[in-house]
Amino acid sequence: QVQLVESGGGLVQAGGSLRLSCVVSGGTFTWYDMGWFRQAPGKEREFVASINWSGGTDHYANSVKGRFTISRDDGKNTVFLQMNRLKPEDTAVYYCAVEKARATTRAEDYDYWGQGTQVTVSS
Numbered sequence: 001q002v003q004l005v006e007s008g009g010g011l012v013q014a015g016g017s018l019r020l021s022c023v024v025s026g027g028t029f030t031w032y033d034m035g036w037f038r039q040a041p042g043k044e045r046e047f048v049a050s051i052n053w054s055g056g057t058d059h060y061a062n063s064v065k066g067r068f069t070i071s072r073d074d075g076k077n078t079v080f081l082q083m084n085r086l087k088p089e090d091t092a093v094y095y096c097a098v099e100k101a102r103a104t105t106r107a108e109d110y111d112y113w114g115q116g117t118q119v120t121v122s123s
Contacts, residue, residue: 002027002112004096009117012086016121020081022096022114029077033103035110036070036081038092038119045095049081050103059105064090086121093118 008020024032035050049070051058058070069082079096094117097110 002098004098004112004114006094006096006114006117009094009119011120011122014086014088014121014123016086017082017084018086018119020083020094020096020117020119022079022081024077024079024098027098027112030074031100033099033101034070034072034079035097035099035103036079036094037097037107037110038090038094039116040092043092045107047105047107048094050099050105051079052103059103061105083119086119088121088123091119091121 003025004022006022012018033052036048037045038048039045047061048064049060049068051070051072055072067085072079096114098112099110
């Protein structure tokens, strides 16, 4: 059973930074594409960023491009999301997810999910 555990969320002022981590266990991490999604209250879960199994290809939502960076450390079975120049509209629960095939921007394509970590950006 593949399990994902996110950490690193918190409260930060606008313009600040946070680094989210997601540790994957119970599977073969190096085979997986990985994604980050977020869900704000009353809104649908939305794509934030993805990275392929080799780390050679990544994709970002337009709303975070140039501010967020996704990366992975295969030795630690961990995927990261570095978030800079945070805005109040980035406030959401952030989830990481495993895609056993090819990463997409659609949440329904992902196979396993973490429990989420709350990010709150104050103005």
